[in-house]
Amino acid sequence: MSATIHHLGGTGRAPSLDAMFQLVAADLNHVNSVILERMQSEVALIPELAGHLIAGGGKRMRPMLTLACARLLDYGGTRHHKLAAAVEFIHTATLLHDDVVDMSGLRRGRRTANIIWGNPASVLVGDFLFSRSFELMVEDGSLKALRVLSRASAIIAEGEVNQLTAQRRIETSEDQYLDIITAKTAALFAAACQIAAVVAERDESVEQALDAYGRNLGIAFQLIDDAIDYASDAETMGKGVGDDFRDGKVTLPVILAVARGSDEERGFWRDAMEGRRSSDDDLAHATRLLRAHNAIDDTIERARHYGQRAIDALGPFPAGKAKSALVEAVEFAISRAY
Amino acid sequence: MSATIHHLGGTGRAPSLDAMFQLVAADLNHVNSVILERMQSEVALIPELAGHLIAGGGKRMRPMLTLACARLLDYGGTRHHKLAAAVEFIHTATLLHDDVVDMSGLRRGRRTANIIWGNPASVLVGDFLFSRSFELMVEDGSLKALRVLSRASAIIAEGEVNQLTAQRRIETSEDQYLDIITAKTAALFAAACQIAAVVAERDESVEQALDAYGRNLGIAFQLIDDAIDYASDAETMGKGVGDDFRDGKVTLPVILAVARGSDEERGFWRDAMEGRRSSDDDLAHATRLLRAHNAIDDTIERARHYGQRAIDALGPFPAGKAKSALVEAVEFAISRAY
Numbered sequence: 001m002s003a004t005i006h007h008l009g010g011t012g013r014a015p016s017l018d019a020m021f022q023l024v025a026a027d028l029n030h031v032n033s034v035i036l037e038r039m040q041s042e043v044a045l046i047p048e049l050a051g052h053l054i055a056g057g058g059k060r061m062r063p064m065l066t067l068a069c070a071r072l073l074d075y076g077g078t079r080h081h082k083l084a085a086a087v088e089f090i091h092t093a094t095l096l097h098d099d100v101v102d103m104s105g106l107r108r109g110r111r112t113a114n115i116i117w118g119n120p121a122s123v124l125v126g127d128f129l130f131s132r133s134f135e136l137m138v139e140d141g142s143l144k145a146l147r148v149l150s151r152a153s154a155i156i157a158e159g160e161v162n163q164l165t166a167q168r169r170i171e172t173s174e175d176q177y178l179d180i181i182t183a184k185t186a187a188l189f190a191a192a193c194q195i196a197a198v199v200a201e202r203d204e205s206v207e208q209a210l211d212a213y214g215r216n217l218g219i220a221f222q223l224i225d226d227a228i229d230y231a232s233d234a235e236t237m238g239k240g241v242g243d244d245f246r247d248g249k250v251t252l253p254v255i256l257a258v259a260r261g262s263d264e265e266r267g268f269w270r271d272a273m274e275g276r277r278s279s280d281d282d283l284a285h286a287t288r289l290l291r292a293h294n295a296i297d298d299t300i301e302r303a304r305h306y307g308q309r310a311i312d313a314l315g316p317f318p319a320g321k322a323k324s325a326l327v328e329a330v331e332f333a334i335s336r337a338y
Numbered sequence: 339m340s341a342t343i344h345h346l347g348g349t350g351r352a353p354s355l356d357a358m359f360q361l362v363a364a365d366l367n368h369v370n371s372v373i374l375e376r377m378q379s380e381v382a383l384i385p386e387l388a389g390h391l392i393a394g395g396g397k398r399m400r401p402m403l404t405l406a407c408a409r410l411l412d413y414g415g416t417r418h419h420k421l422a423a424a425v426e427f428i429h430t431a432t433l434l435h436d437d438v439v440d441m442s443g444l445r446r447g448r449r450t451a452n453i454i455w456g457n458p459a460s461v462l463v464g465d466f467l468f469s470r471s472f473e474l475m476v477e478d479g480s481l482k483a484l485r486v487l488s489r490a491s492a493i494i495a496e497g498e499v500n501q502l503t504a505q506r507r508i509e510t511s512e513d514q515y516l517d518i519i520t521a522k523t524a525a526l527f528a529a530a531c532q533i534a535a536v537v538a539e540r541d542e543s544v545e546q547a548l549d550a551y552g553r554n555l556g557i558a559f560q561l562i563d564d565a566i567d568y569a570s571d572a573e574t575m576g577k578g579v580g581d582d583f584r585d586g587k588v589t590l591p592v593i594l595a596v597a598r599g600s601d602e603e604r605g606f607w608r609d610a611m612e613g614r615r616s617s618d619d620d621l622a623h624a625t626r627l628l629r630a631h632n633a634i635d636d637t638i639e640r641a642r643h644y645g646q647r648a649i650d651a652l653g654p655f656p657a658g659k660a661k662s663a664l665v666e667a668v669e670f671a672i673s674r675a676y
Binding site: 041042043044045046093094097100101102119120121123124125127128130131132134135137138141143146147150151153154156157158160161162164165 | 380431438457465468470489492
């Protein structure tokens with residue numbers, strides 16, 4: 001088998017999730033069946049609200065990663081269907097709670113559940129989906145998968161609280177910020193990939209490699225999201241542009257601009273992050289500062305670094321459709337910034 | 339062994355949780371250690387906020403039930419310590435989310451976490467404790483205990499959403515109401531008791547008996563809470579009196595008063611539950627209507643019915659300190675109304 005060295009940005013056409021989607025299409029149908037079946041409840045509001053988000057244009061990125069990683073390991077069973085659905089439920093639960101926490105109004109181009117049904121319903125349906133995800137894992141019966149996903153869930157919540165603590169604080173360092181997104185975003189990507197090795201009953205080193213792939217992809221993914229929030233419009237992004245700015249979220253673009261800026265600029269950032277400058281003009285000024293200091297490009301460059309590490313983590317695995325699809329998923333994550 | 343027939347209200351002195359507390363004191367110390375250790379996090383806000391509620395005067399009713407039921411079964415191990423802590427974490431997580439949902443300001447006589455730290459922190463720390471509870475269960479390693487508690491968690495969330503749906507609807511029937519409180523309150527009491535049989539590795543009939551004890555106790559407990567909300571003051575109750583009234587929560591006292599009232603009275607209840615009459619005078623009028631229709635006394639009577647069923651579920655177990663303590667816990671639950 002010839003060694004294939006993958007480098008980011010090597011392809012001519014625009015990268016997409018199509019290859020991954022085709023690779024796992026049949027499995028994903030099963031996962032979607034589990035998701036639709038298990039979000040049901042006699043309490044009508046639950047499937048109504050959950051369905052809004054679950055049926056509402058999500059890419060199923062995380063369950064697809066579980067499925068594609070299982071394919072990479074030539075796993076031929078079906079155990080990963082329930083676990084992939086559990087991963088999507090955890091993700092959906094955190095989205096519902098995030099929107100309450102951020103008081104968001106728009107996600108994936110649609111009005112958020114908390115706007116339509118109110119915060120109480122979003123909190124409680126999130127709790128339901130979270131509980132349901134554990135029921136699915138228990139049905140699978142792997143204590144190891146349960147350990148991986150319950151640990152990831154606790155880390156996600158820790159990361160979210162940490163982010164809340166850092167909110168509006170321009171003193172947040174790049175390291176602190178990386179800790180936050182490693183927890184709140186990358187932990188679930190990592191767990192989604194790692195559980196493929198668990199169901200395929202592969203050894204520790206395989207688990208670690210897939211964990212590293214998922215974690216680095218997740219970090220890259222979040223960094224690109226943070227860059228896009230200042231560099232896109234609501235239509236392409238699917239959520240309101242400048243949301244992070246108005247929420248006082250000190251993301252990496254801001255951290256870089258603060259570090260590289262003058263005292264006067266730091267004064268502006270402090271006012272902005274603390275909520276005293278949040279108009280469209282202020283956002284335009286912020287974007288100009290970010291560009292002047294290359295803060296957006298360098299955030300994307302940081303993302304490429306983690307993307308490359310994700311690809312390199314796949315080194316030990318044989319070339320083939322699954323590996324190519326996983327590599328292209330990284331390229332896709334990065335390409336969203338362009 | 340002579341059969342002891344227990345009837346509610348048979349004791350001379352005021353019932354309390356003292357006997358149960360003494361029975362399980364040593365175990366409860368271990369559980370408290372687990373709780374304090376496992377609510378820690380590098381993110382300082384987590385132990386700060388969680389500690390406010392966990393250290394803040396909770397009776398540890400649910401973990402004590404796990405411990406007392408284990409004692410009833412002569413279980414001599416320590417596995418139930420982690421599981422009892424997991425139960426308390428689930429309970430604390432639901433309290434944090436409940437206070438956000440209800441926009442409460444006072445619980446157990448203290449300001450609620452959402453008032454002090456805000457709704458976002460309460461939502462996210464609740465999520466953390468919930469995840470942590472599953473980590474504790476996974477460490478125990480019993481898939482059966484995981485099944486019981488993940489099922490209970492999903493049922494609790496379903497019950498909370500169902501309650502949200504019923505809120506402000508005076509058409510809510512007694513049966514619907516019983517479904518709601520069986521889910522939102524009694525399911526965790528039942529699970530807390532049932533898992534004692536799981537760790538003690540007793541057969542299905544023992545699990546079912548403890549489940550029935552806990553479930554009926556939980557229903558009685560909630561009915562008394564609902565009665566107290568109209569019949570107590572903030573000091574004895576530890577939360578604001580009339581909260582249910584102002585929140586438009588259609589609890590059993592209201593359901594009975596609506597069923598027994600005139601058209602004019604139903605008009606009042608509709609206005610009140612829909613939020614158009616929520617002054618202190620309105621609450622005083624509501625309380626007068628409840629008393630005129632014996633709605634509070636009969637709610638307490640319903641609670642006694644479930645309390646008696648809880649006691650009778652203990653029938654198969656041998657007399658002794660553990661059984662007496664569990665019986666007295668029921669009597670205590672009921673006695674809070676007097």
